Amino acid sequence: MAKLIIEAEEDVGYLLQEVLLKRYSILVDGEETMPANVVERAVDLHALRVIGSSGYQKCVNYLWRGWLVQDDDDPSRFVDYKEKTSTSYWVHFDPDRLRVPMYQNTVQIAFSVIYLALYTGAINSINPSGDLDIVEGLLYVFTFGFICDEVAKLWKVGRWYLGFWNIYNSTLYALLAVSFVTRMIALGHPIGDERRFRFNVLSYNFLAFSAPMFWTRLLLFLDGFRFFGAMLVVLKVMMRESLIFFLLLLVVLVGFLQAFVGLDQVDNNLGATKFILKAMANAIMGSPEFDGFDGFAPPFGLILYYIFNFIIVVILLNILIALYNSAYEDITDNAIDEYMALFSQKTMQFVRAPDENVFIAPFNLIELFCLVLPFEWWMPAPAYARLNDYVMGFLYTPLLLVTAYLETRTARVVSWNRRRGEADEDTVEEWEQLGESERAAGREGVDFEADGWAKRVLESRPNVVANAALVEVRELREEVAELKRMIEGIRGRG
Amino acid sequence: MAKLIIEAEEDVGYLLQEVLLKRYSILVDGEETMPANVVERAVDLHALRVIGSSGYQKCVNYLWRGWLVQDDDDPSRFVDYKEKTSTSYWVHFDPDRLRVPMYQNTVQIAFSVIYLALYTGAINSINPSGDLDIVEGLLYVFTFGFICDEVAKLWKVGRWYLGFWNIYNSTLYALLAVSFVTRMIALGHPIGDERRFRFNVLSYNFLAFSAPMFWTRLLLFLDGFRFFGAMLVVLKVMMRESLIFFLLLLVVLVGFLQAFVGLDQVDNNLGATKFILKAMANAIMGSPEFDGFDGFAPPFGLILYYIFNFIIVVILLNILIALYNSAYEDITDNAIDEYMALFSQKTMQFVRAPDENVFIAPFNLIELFCLVLPFEWWMPAPAYARLNDYVMGFLYTPLLLVTAYLETRTARVVSWNRRRGEADEDTVEEWEQLGESERAAGREGVDFEADGWAKRVLESRPNVVANAALVEVRELREEVAELKRMIEGIRGRG
Amino acid sequence: MAKLIIEAEEDVGYLLQEVLLKRYSILVDGEETMPANVVERAVDLHALRVIGSSGYQKCVNYLWRGWLVQDDDDPSRFVDYKEKTSTSYWVHFDPDRLRVPMYQNTVQIAFSVIYLALYTGAINSINPSGDLDIVEGLLYVFTFGFICDEVAKLWKVGRWYLGFWNIYNSTLYALLAVSFVTRMIALGHPIGDERRFRFNVLSYNFLAFSAPMFWTRLLLFLDGFRFFGAMLVVLKVMMRESLIFFLLLLVVLVGFLQAFVGLDQVDNNLGATKFILKAMANAIMGSPEFDGFDGFAPPFGLILYYIFNFIIVVILLNILIALYNSAYEDITDNAIDEYMALFSQKTMQFVRAPDENVFIAPFNLIELFCLVLPFEWWMPAPAYARLNDYVMGFLYTPLLLVTAYLETRTARVVSWNRRRGEADEDTVEEWEQLGESERAAGREGVDFEADGWAKRVLESRPNVVANAALVEVRELREEVAELKRMIEGIRGRG
C-alpha cells in the first residue's frame, strides 16, 4: 500500500487544526469555506489524533454546554451563544436552549431511569388476571414512543444509523411489543379462559425476559461518566474483534452438530437432538456432560464429544482469552482518546440532529399526535414553529426552570472571569488545581493523567531532542550562509 | 550469531524491490536475469517486509487477476495479458484464461461448497438399508477426485508439499474412504444379514464422524476474505507455537498414566485403565472426577490425582493461555502483512502449478480417465494439447461465460482509464475514496487502516526527523566545502 | 487537554530534584523555603519518577532509619540525628528514638503477629460454655485498642484517611466487635439456657468467620519485604482497575436477577429466590446448574440461564482476565518504582503522624486510660510530656534494649566509614558487591536489576546518540561563530 493514506490523513489533520484554531480567533468563519463541518468530519473519520487535540476538545466542550449553538437561520452554521453572559433569569428561560446537547442528554438519562423504574414496578406487580395497571400502561406508552423515535431516525438517516446500540434497543422494544401483543390477545379472551391465562403468562414471561437488556441499557446512558465511557469503548472493540471468533466457533459448532445428529440418525433414536444441543452448550459453559455419550453410537459419540470438548475448552476459549487480551491492551493504550471520540460523537449526534425541534422520546408521541398529525399539514410554517415552541416550553418547563438557574449562575462566573481577563471557563482544570491543593487532586485525577502523559512524553522525547538538533543545524546553516556572504564581500573587495 | 543475516536480508530486499519496480517499467525483463522468480522467492523466504511493499502487492494482484500470465512458450516467464483491453466477448472466451488464479480459486470454492452440500445431503438421507443413492455416489466420486489430486500433487512436489491443510484434507478423505470401504463390505452381504447392518452403521458412523472436518475445511477456502485470512494466519501460528506445549503435556500425561496404571496393577484390578483414561481426559476438560479415586490405592491414587489436576488445571492450562496470548499479540501486530503473505503464497501456488492444463478436482478424474489413460501415451503432443483445450473448454463453459463477461466489462474500464491517462486498475482504493465519501469509508475501512498506519508513522517518526537533520547536515557540509573553495580562492589571490 | 500538565510536572520534578540534592549538601535548608515538604509532596502526587531517583530514595532511607529526625522544637522540620556516631549505649536508649519509622514498623508487625497468635489460640480453644479465657480476653483488648486507634486517626486526618486497608481492618474489627457483643449477650443469660448456647455459637461463628481476614491482614505488615510489597502494589492496582468491571458485572447480575425473579413470580412459586441466587453464584464460580431450570417457566428460564452463563463465563470472566493482564503488565513494568513509592508513603505516614508521642495500638489504650483521661486535662504540658516519656520508656523498654544495641553497632560502622572518608551507609550495595563476589550476587539480585536497567538503557539510547549530535552541533556553532569573528577581523583589517 502506498503511503498516500498517511499524507492524506496528515493533511486533513493539519487543515482541521488550522480551521479549528481559526474558528476561535475569527469566530466560526473558517467553517463556511468548507462544505462540511470539520468537527463532524473528524468524528466520522475517527481521527483520534485530531479529536484528542485540546482545541478540538474545547470546541466540543463548548458545543456540549451550548456556548456554541446552531444559527437559527442556517442550522449548518454555528454561532456563539449571545446571552452567555446575561445574568437575567428569564433570558435563559428559552425553549431553544433545550437543543443544547448537555440538557438533551440529561433528559434522555432521566427518561431512561424513569423507564427502568416503570419496568421494575411492572415486573414486581405481576397479577394473574393480567389487567393493565397504570405503571404497565406508562411502560408501554414509553416503549411506543421509543419505537416511533427509532423508526423516525432510521427513516431519516438511513441504514448508516444502525449501530450496536440501536439494534440492541430495537430488540428490547420488540420483546416489549411482543409482550404487549400477547397481553392484548390475552385480554381479548374472557376472564377465566385458559387461553387468557396462558397468553398472560407468555406476556409476563416476555416482559421478565427483557430485564437484563433493560439494565444493561443503562450503560448506554452512563457513558457520559468517564469510567463507564472508557469501559464501553473497550467492550465495543472487544465485541467487534470477537465477532469473527464467534463466527469461527459457529462453523465448528455446526460441524460437530451435524456429526452428532448424523450419529444419532444412524441409531434411529431421533429424539436426541435436544440432548445434543444441551451437551454442546454445556461444554461451552465449561461443564461438559460425558455420561450421556457412553451409549451414543459407541465409541464414536464419546470420542467425538471429547474432541469437541478439547477444541472448545482447551483451544478455542483460550484463543478467545488471547483475543480479548490483545484487544484490551490495544484499546487501553488510547482509551482516553477513544473516550473523547465517543464523547465528541455523542455531542455531534445531538448537534447534527436534522430536527429543528427536539422532542425527546416519549415526548415525540406528543409531537406526533398533538402537533404533526393535526396541525403541520395545514398550518403556515411560522405559526407551526411558534406552536412548537409553546408546546416544548410547556413540556420542558421543569427542566427549563433548572437550566435557566444554572445558566444564570454560569453567566455570572463567566462575566466575572471576563472582567479578570481570563478564559470563559469557570472550572479550574486539574493541572491548575495542582498548585493549590495537591493533596486532593493528587489522589485520583492527576495520578491517572500523569501516568498517561508521562508515557507520551517518554515516547516523544527522541523527537524533541532530534528536533532540537534539527533547529540548531538550520540555524547553523544560516550562520554559514552569512559567513559565505561575508567572505564574498571580502573577495569582492580583495 | 553474526549480523550477516541482516545484511543478506537487506540486500535481498533491495534487489527484490529494484527488480519488482523495474519489472513494471521494462516489463518483466528484470526477471530473466535471475534464475528464480523474485516474487516466489519472497514468498518462500517469508520476507514480510518485501511482501508488504506496495509494488509487490501490485504485482501479486496483477497475477491474481490474470493481467500477468505465464508465457505459452516458456511457463517460467510472465508476460502481460495481451487482450486486457479487448472489449470483444469471444476473445475473452478462452480456456487458457482458466489458469488465472482468481478463477481457479473461485472454482475451488464452488466445488468445496458443492462437496459440503453433497455431504449434508448424504448425512441427512441415512437409510438403514445402506443403498448408495445419487448424492452419496457423487460424494464418493468427488472424494476420489480429491484423493487423486492430493496424490498427484504429493507425487510431483515431494514431501515439501505436506502442510497442515494437506494432512487435514488427507485425514478427511481417509475417513470417507474408510466409510466407503465399509459400505462396500456391507453391500457385499445379503440384505437382512446382521453383518450388512453392522457394517452399514459403521460406514455411516465414519461418515458422520467427519462432519466437523468438512465444515472447518470451508475455512481453508474462505481465506480469500481478509478477516478469515488474518484469523487463519493467527490460528496457524498459535497451533505451531502450542505444538511444543502439547508435547510437554503429553510427557506429563504419559508419566501420570504410567503411575495410575502402576497403582492399578498393584491392586490387581486390571480393568481400571479405561476409568483412568477417562478421569485424566475429564481433568483436562476442566471437570475432574475425584470420587472414583477414593478407593484407588488409598491414599496414593487420590493424592496423585489431585497433583495431576493441579498441574494440568492450574499450571499447564494457564501456561497455554500465556502461550496463546503471546503468539496472538505477535501475530496481530503484523496480521495484515501476514495475510498479504498468505495471499501471495496462494497466488503463487496457482501460478507455480507444474501443470499446463488445470483440471481442478474432481475434474481431474475426467482428465485422468478420459484423457491421460486413453490418449496421452499415443497421441502427438500438439494434438493432445488441443484435445485438452477442447475438453477444458467444454467443462468450464459455464464459468467461461461468466468470466468472459466480467473481463469484457473490466476491459472497457481499463481502456477508459488508459484514455484518461490513469493506471489500469478500475477500483478506487480506500484512500482515494477518502476524499469523496468520507462518511462511508470512515466507518470501517479507514478506521482500521488509519490505526495501523498511525502506529507505523509514530514508529518511524524519529527517523524522519533524524533524517531531516541528516539531510540538513549534508547540505551544510556542501556549503562549508564551497566556503572552503572560496577561501582557497582568496588565499590563492592573496 | 493542554500540555500544561507536563510542563507543570516537569517543573515540579526539577524543583524537587534541585531541592532534594541541595538538602544533602546544605542540610535540609532548602526545605524551609517551601511551605510543604517536597518528599511528602512527591508521595502525595505519586510522582514515580521523582520517587525513583536515587537522591529521593536516600532521603527516604535516612528517614526510615532515623538518621533524619523531626526537630523537637518544630515537628515540620527535619534535622540530622545528632547521636548517629555516638557509640555510647545509653545515649541511644532514648524513648524519642521510638519515633523512628523502622522501629515503629517493627513494633506494629510484632503486635500483628501476637494478635494473630492470640486469635489462633482463641479459635482453637472453643468451649461450649462460652466463658472468656485469658487468650480471648487479650484478643478483645487488642481489638479495642485497634478500634480506638482507627477512630482517633480517622478523627484527626478526616475522610482522606479511608483507604483500602483501613476499611479492611475496620471490617475485621467490626466482626470481632459483633462477636464480642453476642458473647456478652450470651453470658448475660444463665448457664444452660438455650439462648446462651445459641448466642455463644453465633459469637464463635463470627469469630471463626473473620479468620481469612486475620491472615490476609498479615500481608499489610509484610509489605516491607520487597517481594510482598511489589505483589501488594500489583494487587492494589488490579483491584482498582477491576472495580469498574465488578460494577458492570453487578448491573448485569441485577438485570438477570430481576428477570429470573420476574419469571418466578409469573409461576407464582415465590420460594425460588434462594435457588436463583445460588444458581447465579454457581455460574460465576464456573459450575453452573442447568438441571433446576428445566421446569422454570419453560423455555424462558433455561434459555435465559444459558444466556446468563454464556455472558458470565465466556464473555465477562474472559474480559476480567484481559483486564488483570493489562493491569499486571502495566504495573510490573515499573513495579520497583511503585514499590519505592509504597515504601516512601509508609515512611511518610510514620513521620507525618500528628502525634508527638507514639503509642502503637494496643498501647494507645494505656495512653488513653492512664494518661489522657486522668492527667492531660489538668497537668501542665511539660510535666505531661515528661510523664509521657516515662510511660513510653517503660512500655518500650524491651524494644529500646534491642534498638539501642543495634544503633550502637551501626554508630561504630558509621564512624569507621567516616574515618575512611566514605558515605555513612555501612551496607555494601548490590552493584558494589558485583566486583567482589559476582557468584553470590549474580544469582538473584543483579540478574533482576540488570534486566530492568538494560531495558531502560535500550529505551534511552536513541536520546543519547541524538544528544551527542546535538552537543556536537552546538559546539560546531560556536566554532563557526568564532570563524565569523575571525573573518570579521580580516575584513576589518582588509
Place this chain on the structure above:
Amino acid sequence: MAKLIIEAEEDVGYLLQEVLLKRYSILVDGEETMPANVVERAVDLHALRVIGSSGYQKCVNYLWRGWLVQDDDDPSRFVDYKEKTSTSYWVHFDPDRLRVPMYQNTVQIAFSVIYLALYTGAINSINPSGDLDIVEGLLYVFTFGFICDEVAKLWKVGRWYLGFWNIYNSTLYALLAVSFVTRMIALGHPIGDERRFRFNVLSYNFLAFSAPMFWTRLLLFLDGFRFFGAMLVVLKVMMRESLIFFLLLLVVLVGFLQAFVGLDQVDNNLGATKFILKAMANAIMGSPEFDGFDGFAPPFGLILYYIFNFIIVVILLNILIALYNSAYEDITDNAIDEYMALFSQKTMQFVRAPDENVFIAPFNLIELFCLVLPFEWWMPAPAYARLNDYVMGFLYTPLLLVTAYLETRTARVVSWNRRRGEADEDTVEEWEQLGESERAAGREGVDFEADGWAKRVLESRPNVVANAALVEVRELREEVAELKRMIEGIRGRG
C-alpha cells in the same frame, strides 16, 4: 539507584568481548591475565548480552565439541585440542576425550533413557510376591549411583549446588529409596505373611507414585534440543515468578482453613477436617462442592465457601494467568538468548567439574567401590591415574568407538576446510544456506531468525540514522576546523 550498575555491566561486557575476541586471535592468552574465566563469569552473572554475542557462542560451541580442552597440567587453563585435524582413528580413541561436554551429555541422556526403560520394565512386571527381579535390581543400583553422585556433588560444591532440578531429582531418588526400604522390610517377613504383602504393596505404590517425576525428568536431559531448552527456560521463569503467588495463595488458604475448622469446632463435629480440605482443593481445581456446606454452621459455612470460591476462582486464578502471561512475554522476547545462556551454563557445568576423571552415574559406583575404596588411599597418584584411565577406557569403550569414528570424520572435514582457507566449522550456517537452497532453509529456520532480527533492526534503526548524522557532524567539525586554520593562515599572511 545510581547508574553505577550499568556502567559496571557495560565495562564488564566490554572487557569480556575484548578478551573473548583476543582469545581467538592469540589463543587463550587473554585468559591468564584474569583470575577467573570470563566465559564462566558471564554465565554466573547471567549477562545475556555477552552470552548472546557470536564470539561467545563460538567459544562455548568449541568447548562443547571439545575443540578447546582443559590443559592436562593446569585444569583452569584451556588449550586448543591438538589432534583436531588428525585423521588417525586410534589417536581419537583416547579416554581423555570423554571429558568433552558433548559426549558426557550424550552418555547422561543415554543413561537416563535406560533408567526410564528399567523403570517402565519394573512397573509393568509387578508381582505380588515382591521378589526383586533383575530389572528392579538394576533400577535400584542405578538409583544408588545417582544418589551417590548427588551427594558427592553437593559435598564438593556446597549449598549453591541446590537448584530446582537437583531438588527434583533428590525427591525422586528419595521416593525410590523409600520404595526400596519398604521392599526390604517386606522381604524380611516370611512369604505369606500379611505384613510382607502390605509392605510389598506399599513399596510398589511408592514406585508407581514416582512415574510422573521419571517422565518429566526426561525434559531435563532434552534441553539440548532448542525447542525444549527454550520451553524449559520459560517454565523456569514462570515457576519462579509464581512462587510468590503461591505463597499468597497459601496465606489465603490457611486463613480460610482456620475459619472452616473454627466453624466446624463450634458445631463439635470434629471429623469434618478432611471434608473441608477436599472442598477447598476441589475449589482450586475449578469444581467446587457447594452441597456439603448447606448444613455447615448455616449460613456462615456456605457464605464463607462462596467467598472462598470467588476469591480463588475469579480473583486469584485470573491473577495467576496474568502473572504467567507477563512472565511468558518477558521471556519469549529473549528466549533465544536465554536458551544460549542455559546451553552455556550446561557446557560450563561439564567443563568446570572439579573431577579430573568423569565417571557418569551409575559408573560412579564402580569408581567408588572398585577404585576409590580399594586403591586410592594407598596407591601413588600417577599409578592411580593410570588405573583410572584403564578403567574408564574399558567402561567407555563402546562410546569411544563411536566418538573416535565421528572425530576422525570431523578431522577430515576440518583439514579440508583449512586447505580451502575457511574456518574450521564444517557446518554451513543458516544464513550461508540462504543463498544456496532458500526453499529448504526458508521453511523453518530463517523464518524464525528473520523475525527476531527484523525486530532488532527496527529497534536499532533510529540509532543508525542518528549515528549517521553524528558522523556527518563530526566530519563537518573537522572541515570547519580546517577552514579555521586556512583563515588563520590568511590572517597570518594578511
